[in-house]
Amino acid sequence: MSPEPGWARCLDAAFGPPLPGEYRAAPEDFLVDEELDFAPEGRGEHLWLRIEKREQTTLDVVRTLSRLCGVTPREVGYSGMKDRFAVTRQWLSVHLPGRDAPEMLETRLSALGIAVLEQGRHPRKLKRGVHRANRFALRVGGEAVDAESFSARWQALCEGGVPNYFGPQRFGAQGRNLQRARALLARGWRKRDDRQGMLLSSARSFLFNELLSARLTAGCWAMPLAGDTLMLDGTQSLFAVECVDAAIKRRAAELDLHPIGPLWGQGEGESRGEVESAAPARRFELRLEQAHPALCEGIERAGAKSAWRALRLRLGTPELTPLGSGARLEFSLPRGSFATAVLRELLAHGDFAPWPAA
CATH class of the missing domain: 3.30.2350.20 (TruD, catalytic domain)
Structure with a gap:
């Protein structure tokens, strides 16, 4: 697995690394509207x-x-x-x-x-995670937005989807939440030490991002592999594929199906086996466990249950509007996805810079 947080981007191969840019210069530059069904x-x-x-x-x-x-x-x-x-x-x-x-x-x-x-x-209390999506309207600017390639990068994301990374806010300034999570899991996670579960979530998010980056680097983050479990776009419906046929490839290319990755927890480490003999999709999970054994074991001991998250997300009704200075981006994302995952593909910013070495 690559060192954190130099997580791979999907557009670099075609366009090169993004140029410097700005977002959220003022609160009004970052509008979010929660959408319920x-x-x-x-x-x-x-x-x-x-x-x-x-x-x-x-x-x-x-x-x-x-x-x-x-x-x-x-x-x-x-x-x-x-x-x-x-x-x-x-x-x-x-x-x-x-x-x-x-x-x-x-x-x-x-x-x-x-x-x-x-x-x-x-009649009922509003529960966590029941909203369908969030609609974003973001004003961006800087060298990246002024470049001729900006609209092409945006169009590539609209057509091919976006790596569904957890955003930098999940890990705290310079990754400090993850550092705290490592220390807490090493001595044994307790609810009273992490009442909102923020640190446990940070550790699980880090592992997911690591696996996504590894698959992106290998060129298989968006196209299913044998042994993958797939998520139907816009739902939480899952189904496994032993063989990736032409129909599955077509539906993946149309953003109808997405490979998934684990949110690590109890049950994920079962039937570990050897990397070489495992199904192609399973090899990435086994390598993740080998690269971060303390985190994986600490999360399992904490009692977290394994869950799944799509490796790729589709931008809902995307719009790009040039402004006198900069541009306005509008799109919807499914709940739990981060607008910063979109922005890191389009512009270089301090929020996406590597953390200092631990």
């Missing part, structure tokens, strides 16, 4: 609020709603965590059985930089 029913114990926030985390809003509504933070629900240095829209819920929202709640939230866009009652 349903709306509040209009009745029930939970008050749902669709809010717009600026320069606040989702957990900041949770704490504010908790205080203003007189409930515990656990009684406030949300589906996804949204960036701080951005303008973001999302739904949250507050458990208010048998009582109305506090007086002037919208006004008090507005004074704190939180605008209420919609609201309604619903």
